Amino acid sequence: MTMARALNEGLRRALEKDKKVLLMGEDIGKLGGVFRITDGLQKDFGEDRVIDAPLAESAIVGTAVGLAMRGYRTVVEIQFDGFVYPAFDQIVSQVAKLHKRSDGVYTMGLVIRLPFQGGIGAIEHHSESPEAYFVHTAGLRVVACSTPNDAYWMIQQAVEHDDPVIFCEPKSRYWEKGEVDLDGPSNGLFDAVVRREGVDATVVAYGSMVKTCLRAAEVAAGEGRSLEVIDARGLSPLDLDTMARSIEKTGRLLVVQEAPPSASVGSEIAAALGERCFYSLRAPATRVSAYHVPYPPSRIEDAYRPSVDRVLDAVDRVMEFE
């Protein structure tokens, strides 16, 4: 099924399993959300559990906090990545800190769903990659899915998790199909997963860039280069063990992200592994990111988002080191 459908099914399962689970967001009721992720859920679970919210992101998150204090688990949908910023204070000052402030009494078991990254030819504010802001913030957890199977299971794992989870969904992959194993999740919510094995260089990516890197790996294979592609999945915490193990084998690290480079998740991965794998790295930990500019008009977004070619260029660079 598609990732969009997998998320819909995952949310349905979550609503069925636990009466305390609520969904809240703009247009998620009758419309089923602008991406139809919540299609049909209000009809089946009622307006009290699938809540069309008035138009204010800070209030959506702030009331979800209050609902958490009352024992509810609210899955918040932020309509597009670029509209999460009005809720930033509630997320950083309250969602991230209330479990600590209350010495563990308040459980902030809420999920903030963020359709993120670009590539859909949208207008401004609809293609952002704000994950670094949340990865920097202590008290939050951040994950990104990249396949329908992960979407289906990770959303359920996120809802069940007692910590607040920023759930990043690569909207450009919503309509791509993939197998969903209904028996059970094969990985923990924060585990990095090796998507393709290789020996020459380790390529770490997440969200939309996983597929881009897998494509690059295929081309590279044709050129006699074997890339190991890792889907980070967990961004906070990061599964550095899995990445380090791969680097011990390959001796080279590429981090590929759609976000701008400065003080980004890519910076964190490169810095952390650069420190940890100092002796095994034969080439500098190298980042492939978007550029330090606002997301451009989508007519030229393909030049902004890391492409297969840019990844391969970076591979060329790291392979030059003996």
Added chain:
Amino acid sequence: MTMARALNEGLRRALEKDKKVLLMGEDIGKLGGVFRITDGLQKDFGEDRVIDAPLAESAIVGTAVGLAMRGYRTVVEIQFDGFVYPAFDQIVSQVAKLHKRSDGVYTMGLVIRLPFQGGIGAIEHHSESPEAYFVHTAGLRVVACSTPNDAYWMIQQAVEHDDPVIFCEPKSRYWEKGEVDLDGPSNGLFDAVVRREGVDATVVAYGSMVKTCLRAAEVAAGEGRSLEVIDARGLSPLDLDTMARSIEKTGRLLVVQEAPPSASVGSEIAAALGERCFYSLRAPATRVSAYHVPYPPSRIEDAYRPSVDRVLDAVDRVMEFE
């Protein structure tokens, strides 16, 4: 004079030099701000130029944007670092993007003053280090001062700059005295400055941590270790050239910051220099940060903020590499 006084004098000069310069913030008028940075300025320049703002940070920044569109240069005071988040959307979606969106027609020549970092025994939300959020954001510039002389000149340079500048002031240093050279600035607004020369390891810091690192360097000197201490000053852009030059000499890099480690400015510096100075680094680029926890109750903040001892411990670690 003290850094607080230097900022006051610098703002006074800015108000004198350009009639379009305004100050806006909470309690900055009669009270002169909770830190007295604007003491006496409303009395001398009037309520139309030194504006006591109603209590809403998003509106303070949002109206400063409108004033910029009308040709004014507003210096916004955010009372404490922890209260900048309600303005995050205006800063990230508007301040950072309007120059681009208008193809250069709108000049966002505004300054957002942020008393930041901890160490003053305050209650929650009064000791945060949010700089990474802004360093990650394309369209913004970010600087941090660490001495009265820099405070005096950098605030004037920031006001004159046509780009929006997030101006970080280490509040724990407000009352420390230093010489102010009234003749002219000795450095550009974004230049990193070598505060102490050394040959064994390069220590990069900014804001409050510069003094901490200089103290550490003295102790280290007593132990026969020569540390080169660099005050980054510019956080966006970073003056990597100055840092790289130092690393070529020392072969070792320590980055010290008061912010939590994940996806931080320290991560960026370590990642960027790790890549750039791959051959000259004899030890892994090492970060000394606060911890991945919300800012703790100030009774124990000294254990949270990097101390001279923690810096020296890290020096020991990097010196172990031959």
Added chain:
Amino acid sequence: MIADELVQLLTPEGERVEHPEYDTSLGRDEILSFYRDMVIVRRLCNESTSLQRQGQLALWAPLQGQEAAQIGAGRALAPTDFTFPSYREHGIAWTRGVPPKDMLRIFRATTTGGWDPQRYRHSLPTVVLGDQTLHAVGYAMGVQRDGADEAVMTFFGDGASSQGDVLESFVWAASFNAPVVFVLQNNQWAISEPASLQTKIPLYHRAHGFGFPGVRVDGNDVLAMYEVARRALERARSGAGPTLIEAYTYRMGAHTTSDDPTRYRVDAEVEVWRHRDPIERVKALLVREYGVARANFDDVAAEAETLALQLREDVLAMDSPDPLTMFDHVYAEPHALTEAGRRELAELVTGGRA
């Protein structure tokens, strides 16, 4: 203005109605020119919709149904006033003189702006709901400091009225007595959410709670919109402070071309509003009261047609920008990291595999 009924000067049937406080100051030629504006912006809107259908635009946000609200308010502006739109104010942009093709650049996704806001004294489309209202108040504070005889007008919707930034802009406008007019186009819907989700009482009341006047106008009555807007702008320029105008209107089309209204609203509702069409009533008035001849209407239609064809031509001629332009105007002065990106992309385009 506490009266709960809306200000109306012209019925859907084109009959004039008396109002205790407002009266039409317009003559035949002006009313005809308002008619012309409305017909043109609707025609251009429809052209844009079909351009989007044909894949020439990434998206389009139709204004259909809101022509009177926008032309009425827009025509009330003085050239020196400044306006802050949301993303659906094509009618306002038209009255400000923004070339239609420039309005479409953002929807063709070749830019995030589209025109020189200082030249037309019309700011750029603001997509983040409500953000522009604070810019408007700040700009108005600048007008006050300049002692200029100018007013500022900003636009937002029934949905945006729930945003903290919009509500803070009310606090500020009142506190600083800023020369700003808030035009809330209540088109009954925020994508799929009815206005009743945002408020249980008429939205114009909100202004009273902040200490300035609010008035509800028949947003499909261009004569009423014009008079109410004109007075509010005069009030602002005279130093009497802000006004909130709730233009009670309807979004006849989809929210945008990517929206499917059949999922959340019934045709019957749309039908009711079709009978309140803002253009037909003016035409009826012009015919009955001023005996405007068929030919005049045909001329307007023809002119609209020509403009629509011109717009299509212009849009088809709009190329994608050079990718390297993404690095321009990010900063007023070069930023090392941005310039590094420029060099990297330049190399990729030439030397690289790309």
Added chain:
Amino acid sequence: MIADELVQLLTPEGERVEHPEYDTSLGRDEILSFYRDMVIVRRLCNESTSLQRQGQLALWAPLQGQEAAQIGAGRALAPTDFTFPSYREHGIAWTRGVPPKDMLRIFRATTTGGWDPQRYRHSLPTVVLGDQTLHAVGYAMGVQRDGADEAVMTFFGDGASSQGDVLESFVWAASFNAPVVFVLQNNQWAISEPASLQTKIPLYHRAHGFGFPGVRVDGNDVLAMYEVARRALERARSGAGPTLIEAYTYRMGAHTTSDDPTRYRVDAEVEVWRHRDPIERVKALLVREYGVARANFDDVAAEAETLALQLREDVLAMDSPDPLTMFDHVYAEPHALTEAGRRELAELVTGGRA
């Protein structure tokens, strides 16, 4: 409630006054117990101020002058109701049963919280202005879903009333008809900013613009505060929706112990309010109307004294927490980066140079 004058049942001189809508339901013993509460919280507040002066607290935010607003509202609560304070609601905390020493932990900077909010059904101090109002509305939405017979009360100031979050909480409370009572303590000042900077009209009017009742009460009249709060809470529990209560009162002391009011306000103003003291008027009433004897007042004073001494003892006994506790409860389940920090600090404390 559109009436512009404030609800008052007891004059500053301790005379009862009639009010068309509200009447006292309280007898001698209850009024005496209200008096007791007010005397105690004031005494504890003064003790806290001197503890801060003596360096035992990092900061203190005095409630002096607002005792009636808080005790009146607090005593109107049912045990099952839930309250969301700002940072000055020591009187509310007292009525909820929070031990005084726990209220001071945050000000001794040994914690960012201080008590178990579920145990006392009183949430934690919220320093970021206005954030708690949305939590209150969300909690109230939970109450609705549970079908519980409970109300929620939240507190904020005249300054905070300008924050977008507070205004959005009005939108939400109205839209969902949430069982919440907003108590706005208008103590005339936001640090150095007079309430007139936040609004030009009485703040309780704001509620009307959002579609729910607002009422202004003499916040120094504990009888009026109690009756108005009680009715608003009943209204909320009955499903009739939210109410905004503006408690018109005064901050007699400094904003906090780090503030210097002489820089921005004149003593004369403080003097005027000293004559409106919330405690003296109740004492006068108790003496005149109920012949309460001197001895009773002495008992209350003695009890307050004992509690103050106890508080001092408890505060002095409060040690700094173990630095390693900063890693506890950051997450409900271990987070690799946080645990790495715990190990690093543990080593520093033992092995390291520290």
